Amino acid sequence: DSGVTQTPKHLITATGQRVTLRCSPRSGDLSVYWYQQSLDQGLQFLIQYYNGEERAKGNILERFSAQQFPDLHSELNLSSLELGDSALYFCASSPRGSTIEQFFGPGTRLTVL
Amino acid sequence: KNEVEQSPQNLTAQEGEFITINCSYSVGISALHWLQQHPGGGIVSLFMLSSGKKKHGRLIATINIQEKHSSLHITASHPRDSAVYICAVGWDDMNYGGATNKLIFGTGTLLAVQP
Numbered sequence: 001d002s003g004v005t006q007t008p009k010h011l012i013t014a015t016g017q018r019v020t021l022r023c024s025p026r027s028g029d030l031s032v033y034w035y036q037q038s039l040d041q042g043l044q045f046l047i048q049y050y051n052g053e054e055r056a057k058g059n060i061l062e063r064f065s066a067q068q069f070p071d072l073h074s075e076l077n078l079s080s081l082e083l084g085d086s087a088l089y090f091c092a093s094s095p096r097g098s099t100i101e102q103f104f105g106p107g108t109r110l111t112v113l
Numbered sequence: 114k115n116e117v118e119q120s121p122q123n124l125t126a127q128e129g130e131f132i133t134i135n136c137s138y139s140v141g142i143s144a145l146h147w148l149q150q151h152p153g154g155g156i157v158s159l160f161m162l163s164s165g166k167k168k169h170g171r172l173i174a175t176i177n178i179q180e181k182h183s184s185l186h187i188t189a190s191h192p193r194d195s196a197v198y199i200c201a202v203g204w205d206d207m208n209y210g211g212a213t214n215k216l217i218f219g220t221g222t223l224l225a226v227q228p
Contacts, residue, residue, distance in 0.1 A: 002157070033216075043199065043218035056215055088154055101146070102216070104156040 003027065004093050004105035012111045018079040021108045025072055025093030031055070032074040033094075033102060034066055038087035049074055050096075081112045116140050119200050119219035126226050132187040134222045136200030139181065146216065147174050147185050148199040156199075159185070190226045197221040 003026035013019055025032050034046040036059075045058035049068035060066075063081075068074040078085060088109050092102040117138045126132050136145070147159040160167050160174040162183070167174050171190075176183040187194055200219040 035216075042220050043201070045215050045217070048215070058215060090156060092156075101158050101161045103158065104148075106155050109154070 002103040002105065004091060004103050006089075006091055006105040006108050008108060009106065010109050010111075012113065013081060014113055015081055015083060017081050017112075018077065019081065019110065021076040021078070021089050021091075021110075023074045023076070023091035023093075023105055025074070025091075026103055029093035029095050029103070030072065031094045031096060032068055032072070033092045034060075034074070034076050035090040035092065036087050037090065037107075038084075043090075046076070078110070083112050086110055086112045115220070116217050117200055117202055117219040119198075119222050121222060122220065123223045124225070126190050126224070128191060128226055128228050130190050130226075132190050132194075132224065132226075134185045134198050134200075134224070136183045136185070136219055137181060138183075138200075138202045138217075140202060140217070141204060142202040143204045144202070145176055145183050146201040146203065147183075148201060150197040150199060150221070152196070159198075187224075192226045192228050195224055195226050197223050 005024045007022045030051045033048045035043055037043045046060040047066050048056040052068050063079050066076045088107045090104050090107045092104045094100045094102045120135045144161050144163045146161050149157045149159050162176050171188045173186040199221045201216040203216045
């Protein structure tokens with residue numbers, strides 16, 4: 001158990017809908033990272049937050065957004081969902097933003113029908 | 114060309130065999146990570162290294178910064194080692210007024226260890 005929790009574990013929804021994925025980092029970790037793992041693209045970095053502020057962006061679509069709250073949990077919002085958004089979404093946390101081991105959550109499996 | 118390349122993509126071994134998975138990268142990095150992903154999907158961080166060699170139990174990871182190459186070795190392999198092993202490289206980006214650590218991932222090596 002990495003100490004990082006994600007909810008829900010599974011999510012099935014329809015095209016055009018909006019969903020919110022939640023991540024709670026390890027106690028004391030200030031950085032949260034979001035990753036997408038799809039069959040055709042593999043694992044990709046989406047976005048990082050550090051102590052409530054956006055720190056870095058990767059291949060995140062404009063339809064996606066995220067935020068980190070004062071209690072350090074983070075939410076990833078996916079809107080206008082398309083079939084291609086079906087994937088595993090992981091979050092990871094680390095104590096700082098710089099080079100350091102990241103601890104991964106169990107992931108949320110999103111299926112868009 | 115991918116920035117992180119792993120080989121082999123698939124590997125089948127007999128229990129007890131010595132296994133090597135290779136990772137080559139083309140970008141400058143501050144650290145390289147080896148991750149393990151089991152069939153259920155969860156990802157576990159095995160190693161993070163920026164130079165030399167690290168050992169944890171039957172797992173050994175090495176990195177050669179000059180050659181931009183890393184290897185993950187599993188000694189005395191066991192069926193419970195069956196998983197996808199993913200190499201990821203990270204670098205510190207100071208453009209945000211503070212460090213960040215972006216990771217670029219390899220496509221993974223699917224390892225099956227047969228009893």
